Amino acid sequence: MEKKIFLDSAATTYLNAEVLQEMLPTFDTVYGNPSSLHNFGRQASNLVDNARDQIAKAINAFSSELYFTSSGTEANNWAIKGLANANKDKGNHIITSQIEHSSVMESCRYLEGQGFKVTYLPVDKYGVVSLAKLMHHLNKDTILVSIMTANNEVGTIQHINAIAKTAKRHGALFHTDAVQAAGSIKLNVHELDVDALTLSAHKIYGPKGVGALYLKKGVAIENMFHGGYQESAKRAGTTNVPGIVGFGRAMQIALRDMKANNEKIKAVKDYFIKKVKSNIDGVHFNGHPMQKVPHIVSVSFDYIEAEAIMMMLDLEGIAVSLGSACTAGSIKQSYVLKAMGVDKDHLNSTLRFSFLKSTTKHQIDYVIEKLTQTVEKLRDLSPLTKKTKRSK
Ligand code: PLP
Numbered sequence: 001m002e003k004k005i006f007l008d009s010a011a012t013t014y015l016n017a018e019v020l021q022e023m024l025p026t027f028d029t030v031y032g033n034p035s036s037l038h039n040f041g042r043q044a045s046n047l048v049d050n051a052r053d054q055i056a057k058a059i060n061a062f063s064s065e066l067y068f069t070s071s072g073t074e075a076n077n078w079a080i081k082g083l084a085n086a087n088k089d090k091g092n093h094i095i096t097s098q099i100e101h102s103s104v105m106e107s108c109r110y111l112e113g114q115g116f117k118v119t120y121l122p123v124d125k126y127g128v129v130s131l132a133k134l135m136h137h138l139n140k141d142t143i144l145v146s147i148m149t150a151n152n153e154v155g156t157i158q159h160i161n162a163i164a165k166t167a168k169r170h171g172a173l174f175h176t177d178a179v180q181a182a183g184s185i186k187l188n189v190h191e192l193d194v195d196a197l198t199l200s201a202h203k204i205y206g207p208k209g210v211g212a213l214y215l216k217k218g219v220a221i222e223n224m225f226h227g228g229y230q231e232s233a234k235r236a237g238t239t240n241v242p243g244i245v246g247f248g249r250a251m252q253i254a255l256r257d258m259k260a261n262n263e264k265i266k267a268v269k270d271y272f273i274k275k276v277k278s279n280i281d282g283v284h285f286n287g288h289p290m291q292k293v294p295h296i297v298s299v300s301f302d303y304i305e306a307e308a309i310m311m312m313l314d315l316e317g318i319a320v321s322l323g324s325a326c327t328a329g330s331i332k333q334s335y336v337l338k339a340m341g342v343d344k345d346h347l348n349s350t351l352r353f354s355f356l357k358s359t360t361k362h363q364i365d366y367v368i369e370k371l372t373q374t375v376e377k378l379r380d381l382s383p384l385t386k387k388t389k390r391s392k
Helices: 017-023 039-058 072-086 102-113 131-137 160-169 241-256 258-279 306-315 335-339 361-381 383-391
Strands: 066-069 093-097 117-121 142-146 173-177 196-200 211-215 283-286 296-301 350-354
Touching: 017 241, 039 066, 039 241, 066 072, 066 241, 072 093, 072 102, 072 142, 072 173, 072 196, 072 211, 093 102, 102 117, 117 131, 131 160, 142 160, 160 173, 241 258, 258 283, 258 296, 258 361, 296 306, 306 350, 306 361
Parallel strands: 093 117, 093 142, 142 173, 173 196
Antiparallel strands: 066 211, 196 211, 283 296, 296 350
16 A cells, blocks of 8 residues: 655645635635625625634734735735834834744845844754843844744744743834744734734645734734735735635634644654654754644754655655755755754754644654664665764
8 A cells, every 4th residue: 555644744734624615615606706895795705704703813813903915925024024114214123033934034134135134043952042132132223023933944932922022122023923833832912912923824734825914903014015905905916715714714723623633743743753762873853852843853863864865755655854845945954953053964964754633653653664764774875874883
């Protein structure tokens, strides 16, 4: 029997069956344009309102504070550029971290080209941003701080509430990219005290191509797109009704099942880590051991290239990732691991295993069997293994 095991949930997830059911009528029955005033439009508009309510409720926001986008990438671009440009009369300094998703990083780099100054805060060996370093860099020109809630390569969770409070005490706005945190930890925008927060549907068993930006009432932002009056005229473009409806339901289910899913995924993750440690020598786990989302495990393997492991596992029907999905393909060394001070010998030998809520221990047994064989095979071929063994 052909095996297919997907251990890349940090890149994307499958669509939950309940979500698909919710979306289906929007393709052929309730297909009106929500901006239309007739009955077809009103029906579609009601579905979009309902989804907005579902997501707003899940993060304890008002529905009017939620803006749908085409992705987490768009929401991050909008938050960084839109907040910076709308507040540039107050200052030109932005603070972010060295381990943000590329959509935050590249937006910041773009703004540097437009005359803004950006500080990229370092992290410790676990990928944690230091509050003291943030305080050191905040100054009267700082208008925006953006720190992700959970990292997509190693899973480390930041002290968002403390960071947000510190930023705001200094008069800066605070944005967090919560794409990898949604579904794993409760995101209460009031308790976290954030001004803006990014979400994406396809990481929580919702459809691809839809995200959202939470923007606190009264916070000024430059419009994302100009045109029609969709999304309170801040983000023009015909509404993605199927995506939004799916996103709303996915968020509702993620919240409903969070505790059970976390327990299930944590048990699978712990089992995986135990088996890797007992079956394979020369492995190193990256990221914070506790302060992390349960679905992501980053492992470095001595002496061998992660790319080779990944391709050999792929031949066995096992999908894992070299790093974040967005940098995979270009096969660049991970700036996240570099920022964490990971040994340079391990920068090309690190894999990300990320578990689905449906991943079973039975699947992990198969993965461990194939991973152990693969690592042994590659180490037998590796000149580095031979050299190290000879010098011992
Ligand atoms: N932020 C983080 C932390 C992510 O992991 C991702 C996706 O990999 C994104 C943002 C981008 O989200 P999207 O795929 O919806 O553009």
